[in-house]
Amino acid sequence: MEKIVLPDIPGLSDIEVYKQNGGYQAIKKALGTSSDEVIDVVKKSGLRGRGGAAFSTGLKWSFMPKSTDKPKYLCINGDESEPGSFKDRQIFEFNPHQLIEGIMIACYAIGSNTAYLYIRGEYYKWIKLMQKAVDTAYENGLLGEKMKETFGTDFHCNLYIHAGAGAYICGEESSLMNSLEGKRGYPRVKPPFPAQNGLWGNPTTINNVETLTNVPKIIEKGWEWFSAIGEPKHPGTLLFGISGHVNKPGVYELPSGTLLTDIIYKYAGGIPGDKKIKAVIPGGSSMPVLRGDSIEGVKMDAESLRAAGSAIGTGGIMVMDEDTDLVKVLARISKFYHHESCGQCTPCREGTGWMEKLLHRMVEGHGSKRDLDLLVTVAKNIEGNTICALGEAAAWPVKFMVERFRDEFESKMSDHVQHEMPNEVHSMRHTQNPIAPVTL
């Protein structure tokens, strides 16, 4: 099977090797056609966003206004903070120029001259690697004003890297824009959508890193070629990051619709000690968990996973063997979402805190069966009641894990119930930690 995003070509991160393998030819081809034609090709290819929502990329691009006096922007989401996903860093490290070329084509398609690549701050090494690749592209006249000369057109675009500073929520597109503007990363109310009112109030498109890395190959080989790979409704290859209890964890690029069991057993080498699988989270920690006894025949694409009762998310597969304590796992997941809730919406700010506390009590062995119902009630009161999807991301793991593993959770509840739980109001992000006195 041919790999699109991470081909097995040694030294591909070097611009010369990339060029020898047909690099920076797709942008040339795209510039020879109209931007509408580029959008049309990407639309027909069936490419869908790889950041979690799996929305049609071509359709998203077509939402950008054609006639406007305002500057248009492209943001590329490389915040990659979903627990269980570690795919974009492979692109930064092993195929940065294909990403840059994809960004150039996207800029041309939506009529933008400025692109910002947002990379999470903790990716110290990968920010440097990516900056080096961008600098090289500038030196080779592939970005900036020199682009006009290189390609003989009047189109040009600039690409800047903006590093985050540690906040999961900034992977949410409107939060990412606020963070890019130098503010606290609070998600914005939608509508208005970014295509109308995005960065500094201007039309903006936000695409995932992996999504755009697919684009040059689609332009080069045509939409027919791409749409024939994998599942017709969610075509192409996906980067599956598999972690947890498997022998060979890592990122595997495979056609969409690959069997989950094939990824676990054929590619990731099965479970250490040949243990049974208790649970699998197929798309990063916020996606609904699947029972190990229900993964037979489940295919990894948006539609198949929805039918199986979960979602594709970022393709981050977390495998848990039969000895895993799911109460502890869920407690850790809830701790994460409480830590990362931005504090803007009450149901999420308060609810994530309550879920963490209840689960902590269960881990300590003082949870009651009534607590389980309370836990699910809190989750359901968050879901659908928040500005952004972090509400669902926090609620789903709780709701589905308790529902699908009710037997295990109940068996761990105690009759010795501790009813006292301090009824304190949760404070905003991070202020629950002691802060050193600031003298202003």
Place this chain on the structure above:
Amino acid sequence: MEFKFTEENLARIEKEYAKYPVKKPAIMKMLYIAQEQNGYISGEVIQEVARMLEITEEEVLGVVTFYTMYHQKPHGKYHLQVCTNVSCMLRGAYDIYNKIQNDLGVKNGEVTADMKFSLEEVECMGSCGTAPMIAINEDFYENLDAEKTMQILKELN
């Protein structure tokens, strides 16, 4: 004590300004550079950044407290960031975290008396495929266990 960026860092900040149509987005990099230079974000750093960006000190403080990578108190020479999120946890992250706490005698957010090590329990760093991991300052150490981790710390010491 007053805080001023070094000439070299001012040049880096100028480059940041050039990326954006307005000055304010440079704040994230400026704070990071300030932290590099000063060791942590002090009240004086906040005053200086606010002055340079022509925004209020409260706006700067708002950014500082929102992002986990800005610190308002000094860190150890080696800042140990231990991921304990699910993928790392399933492969023994808490063994590492507990071992460090025990052996160094520090808890989350604390610094050793000799200011050599500080400890922070962090959320997923994107090393799930090479879990468990810790980051020491800006370097990732992956595929660890408690023993290997202590060996790395011993070598640093």
